Amino acid sequence: MVKRRLIASRGHLGSLExxxxxxxxxxRNWGLLENSGERYHYAPRSxxxxxxxxxxxxxxxxxxxxxxPAEELPFVDLVRLAELFAFxxxxxxxxxxxxxxxxxxxxxGGWDSVRLTD
Numbered sequence: 001m002v003k004r005r006l007i008a009s010r011g012h013l014g015s016l017e018x019x020x021x022x023x024x025x026x027x028r029n030w031g032l033l034e035n036s037g038e039r040y041h042y043a044p045r046s047x048x049x050x051x052x053x054x055x056x057x058x059x060x061x062x063x064x065x066x067x068x069p070a071e072e073l074p075f076v077d078l079v080r081l082a083e084l085f086a087f088x089x090x091x092x093x094x095x096x097x098x099x100x101x102x103x104x105x106x107x108x109g110g111w112d113s114v115r116l117t118d
Contacts, residue, residue, distance in 0.1 A: 032086055048088045057091045060084065062101045065116055072115040075104070 003020045010016070024042065027033040030049060033042040051057050064083045065073065073081075075096070079089045093112055096102040105113045 027086075030086060049086050050088045050090070054091045054095050057087075057089055058095055058099050058101070060087060061089065061091070061096070061114075062099075062116060065114065072113050074107075075112045075114050078114050 002024065003016065006016055006020065024033065028035075028042065032045055032048075034045055035041075036043040051060075061078060061084075064081045065078060067083060068081065075093055093104055096114060097104050101117055103115050103117050105115075107113050
């Protein structure tokens with residue numbers, strides 16, 4: 001199913017077969033997918049990856065924001081980016097305000113906008 005959806009959205013690329021295999025392997029290795037009993041069929045787990053280090057979470061948020069096409073995002077959107085689907089982000093705005101990598105600006109309507117400083 002993953003391969004079919006990728007072909008439908010991206011076209012049939014030569015590297016697609018290996019890319020799908022590697023993504024599925026990574027998801028299984030992280031414990032996010034498990035074997036369902038049938039060959040090549042996997043079931044999602046409700047388990048997410050949790051870090052015990054706020055520095056790691058801040059680093060993950062910086063990586064996700066750097067990879068995102070927008071230069072600035074509301075904090076609530078940043079912590080819910082699709083790239084972070086496997087991780088539970090528990091740090092708040094205070095950690096981002098203390099980090100030298102982020103600039104946090106209070107916007108109208110009570111939301112905070114986050115951008116990278118470097």
